[in-house]
Amino acid sequence: MIDANKNTIIFDFGNVLIDLDFERCFQALENVLNVDWSSRKLPQIIIDAIHKYDRGQINDEELIAAFQNFNPNANPNDIIYAWNSLIGEIPNERFDLLNELKDDFNLCILSNINNLHINFITDYLETKHTITDFEDRFFNKVFYSHLIGKRKPDEEIYKYVTETLSAEPSQILFIDDMDENIEAAINFGWNGRVHKPGSEITEHIGTYLSETGFK
Structure with a gap:
């Protein structure tokens, strides 16, 4: 439930609440697929598949098949392991x-995420932190892209979240690690702050709140 008398903080998940390791993931995928992605830019066919996967438009097997375009003999479990190494x-x-x-605040997550990653995180939370109720324990509402069929930075996702929360855009502070996602949020009327990857949210949240008048 959302408390209409409170402002709302919406966190991105990756690189804000949970650390991501893109280099480790690239290296793992290179090893499994026997490819050289030293430019650290994924082929467009993979980018397109990931975006569809994030929107829930394709399933796990179809994502794996996209990777197998580069190595048809790659074991699906090895691909999943490499994918989750992020x-x-x-x-x-x-x-x-x-x-x-x-x-003091309504708390939410808004994340471009997918089935394999959320399942991996759920297992991690239970195994490492003995937490089995992460979303319900800490948040009023979570918005996972693969479940709502929308992806940042498309305007429709900010509209959907605002309407679902029945909140005024000015009452929302969004914290995300990508400039384009924050720019889109601000254009929609939200408050937004870019959280640089590698920085610690616990050390910066006070500044984000004071800069936006939420504290």
Whole structure:
């Protein structure tokens, strides 16, 4: 439930709440597919497949098939392992931060994510942190792209979230690691702050709140 008397903080998931390791993922995929992606730019066929996968428009098997275009003999389980190697850790202090914030703010997640990654994170949370109710424990609402069929930075996703929350755009602060996602949010009327990858959200949240008048 959303409390209409509170402002809302919406977090991106990757590189804000959970660490991501793109280099590790690239290396793992290169090894499995026997390719050289040293430019660290994925082929367009893979980018297109990932965007569709993030919107829930294709399933796990179809994503794997897109990777197998580069190595038909690649084992699906090896591809999944490489794909999931993107996902890193959530330090305990970030859970503490969410616990502190939820008394004063509505908290949400808005993430471009997919079935394999969310399942991997769910297993990680239970195994590493013994947390089986992450979304319900810390958040009023979560918006995962593969479940709502929309993806940042498309305007429709910001409209959908705003309407679902029944919130005024000016009452929303969005924190994301990508400039284009924050630019789109601000254009829609939200407050937004870019959280640089590698920086620690617990050290910057106070600044984000004070700069936007949320504190």
